[in-house]
Amino acid sequence: MPTEVLDIHDLTEDPQNARIHPESNRSAIRASLGRFGPARSIVLDADNVVRAGNGTIEAARLEGFREVLVVDPEPGQLVAVRRSDWSDSQASAYALADNRTAESAQWNDQRVAETLAAISDTDERRATGFSDADVAALLESLAQSAAGPLGSDTSDSSGLPANTGNAAEPAPSLGSIPEPAAPDRHAELVAKWRTESGQVWLILSPKKPDAPHRLVIGDCSDPSVVRLACPDRVQGIVTSPPYAEQRKGQYRGVPADDYVDWWRDIQANMRSVLRPDGSLFVNIKPHCEGGQRHLYCDDLKAAMVRQWDWAYVDEFVWIRTGPPGSWPNRLKNGFEPIHHFSINNQIKFNPLNVATIGEGSLIGVSGDRDYRATGSGFACKPESAKQLGPVLPSNVIYVNVGEHVKGHSATFPVGLPEFFVKAFSDPGDTWLDPFVGSGTTILACERNDRIGVGIEELPTHAAVILQRLEDSGLTPVLA
Numbered sequence: 001m002p003t004e005v006l007d008i009h010d011l012t013e014d015p016q017n018a019r020i021h022p023e024s025n026r027s028a029i030r031a032s033l034g035r036f037g038p039a040r041s042i043v044l045d046a047d048n049v050v051r052a053g054n055g056t057i058e059a060a061r062l063e064g065f066r067e068v069l070v071v072d073p074e075p076g077q078l079v080a081v082r083r084s085d086w087s088d089s090q091a092s093a094y095a096l097a098d099n100r101t102a103e104s105a106q107w108n109d110q111r112v113a114e115t116l117a118a119i120s121d122t123d124e125r126r127a128t129g130f131s132d133a134d135v136a137a138l139l140e141s142l143a144q145s146a147a148g149p150l151g152s153d154t155s156d157s158s159g160l161p162a163n164t165g166n167a168a169e170p171a172p173s174l175g176s177i178p179e180p181a182a183p184d185r186h187a188e189l190v191a192k193w194r195t196e197s198g199q200v201w202l203i204l205s206p207k208k209p210d211a212p213h214r215l216v217i218g219d220c221s222d223p224s225v226v227r228l229a230c231p232d233r234v235q236g237i238v239t240s241p242p243y244a245e246q247r248k249g250q251y252r253g254v255p256a257d258d259y260v261d262w263w264r265d266i267q268a269n270m271r272s273v274l275r276p277d278g279s280l281f282v283n284i285k286p287h288c289e290g291g292q293r294h295l296y297c298d299d300l301k302a303a304m305v306r307q308w309d310w311a312y313v314d315e316f317v318w319i320r321t322g323p324p325g326s327w328p329n330r331l332k333n334g335f336e337p338i339h340h341f342s343i344n345n346q347i348k349f350n351p352l353n354v355a356t357i358g359e360g361s362l363i364g365v366s367g368d369r370d371y372r373a374t375g376s377g378f379a380c381k382p383e384s385a386k387q388l389g390p391v392l393p394s395n396v397i398y399v400n401v402g403e404h405v406k407g408h409s410a411t412f413p414v415g416l417p418e419f420f421v422k423a424f425s426d427p428g429d430t431w432l433d434p435f436v437g438s439g440t441t442i443l444a445c446e447r448n449d450r451i452g453v454g455i456e457e458l459p460t461h462a463a464v465i466l467q468r469l470e471d472s473g474l475t476p477v478l479a
């Protein structure tokens with residue numbers, strides 16, 4: 001069997017690798033390599049592109065490995081790595097470590113779909129381990145994420161559905177892969193708007209030309225960027241930051257294990273511009289890793305209160321049905337949490353702005369208060385819920401799925417920021433979204449006579465925002 005020794009840098013990592021190696025997985029591979037040395041072989045194609053073992057190669061480079069023994073077996077010949085230097089207990093420990101490291105890798109759904117679509121031989125496609133039903137569910141999920149808000153940010157990183165339960169549904173054609181983040185559109189829009197980092201845009205509203213909205217292109221963890229965006233304090237902040245590394249191919253991702261540290265400066269910047277009676281709403285949902293929901297968002301909430309002295313007012317649930325599929329130990333996602341923080345408990349609160357008229361009014365029925373339920377508020381006796389009047393919503397929010405903004409993959413519906421803008425401020429007040437994405441919060445402010453301020457790091461996304469706002473009848477002007 002011919003062999004040769006190559007420099008490790010002569011191997012190319014697969015640019016289309018559909019496997020994501022989050023920080024926890026990378027460190028597990030490095031730890032295993034450091035402790036046991038190399039064992040499992042990687043697989044190269046004829047051009048020395050790594051087709052299996054990209055995580056191992058990356059870790060081996062970082063661990064200082066220099067050379068790779070490459071074998072060219074005959075078709076049908078198995079290749080085994082014999083580690084005669086191991087003791088029994090080392091061999092047993094390695095056997096566990098080897099299986100364990102595989103568990104924490106994740107899938108890049110878009111790449112999986114593209115790769116499957118490019119495999120025209122049906123038998124070969126089935127040999128990947130993705131059944132026709134898996135493929136159908138994956139494409140359905142991608143189509144939904146391209147059309148709906150926030151896409152697959154909350155997908156289970158433990159992988160694609162093992163069996164979908166939707167097998168009776170017709171499988172979408174493998175050719176119908178949804179468009180990715182519209183790079184052509186980005187190029188066209190950046191050429192039109194000439195967006196660059198550091199720019200401040202004023203967005204003139206025909207309703208109030210003297211009170212423009214604002215967009216700053218920059219990093220909201222930088223205090224000078226936030227000051228530039230908000231020379232005056234804002235009444236509210238509503239935002240959806242990156243969900244750890246769930247979309248790191250499209251914009252900056254933050255490893256879940258580093259998230260709280262990363263958030264330290266961001267919360268400090270937000271706090272420095274929020275009015276004392278203001279509110280902060282953060283939409284974030286953790287993904288699943290290795291069959292468990294990650295806890296970094298719980299760490300974040302705890303740090304907000306215990307380290308940085310925010311009040312945790314409440315948790316809202318936004319009903320947002322996830323893509324179909326099935327997972328070995330849980331059901332599909334059906335909601336996203338939104339965490340409400342404030343600087344103190346004296347916040348501006350206009351709940352009647354989001355009330356509807358109907359039966360079940362709890363307003364003006366103080367005689368029927370049920371004091372057993374008192375805390376800072378009160379609940380009513382059920383019989384008092386009969387009268388007609390304004391009915392306040394609960395903390396479960398139902399809003400329509402958002403419009404699909406071409407060029408941004410994680411847009412939330414305008415109705416979502418709108419709900420908070422209406423319930424927690426007055427007309428004329430200013431709201432900030434430090435991760436404004438496609439500009440949804442600015443639009444919600446325009447529609448509700450508030451002033452919207454957005455910060456977006458990527459000039460490509462900023463161009464998408466400017467176009468979206470212009471299409472909505474606003475006039476962006478470079479300040």
Ligand SMILES: C[S@@+](CC[C@H](N)C(=O)[O-])C[C@H]1O[C@@H](n2cnc3c(N)ncnc32)[C@H](O)[C@@H]1O
Nearest residue numbers: 219220240251410411412435437438440456457
């Ligand atoms: C989840 S998306 C927000 C989507 C937004 N809610 C909407 O409806 O369009 C997060 C956005 O934050 C941007 N971003 C990521 N890191 C940032 C940072 N440090 N400063 C400012 N923007 C950032 C990303 O480019 C992305 O557009």
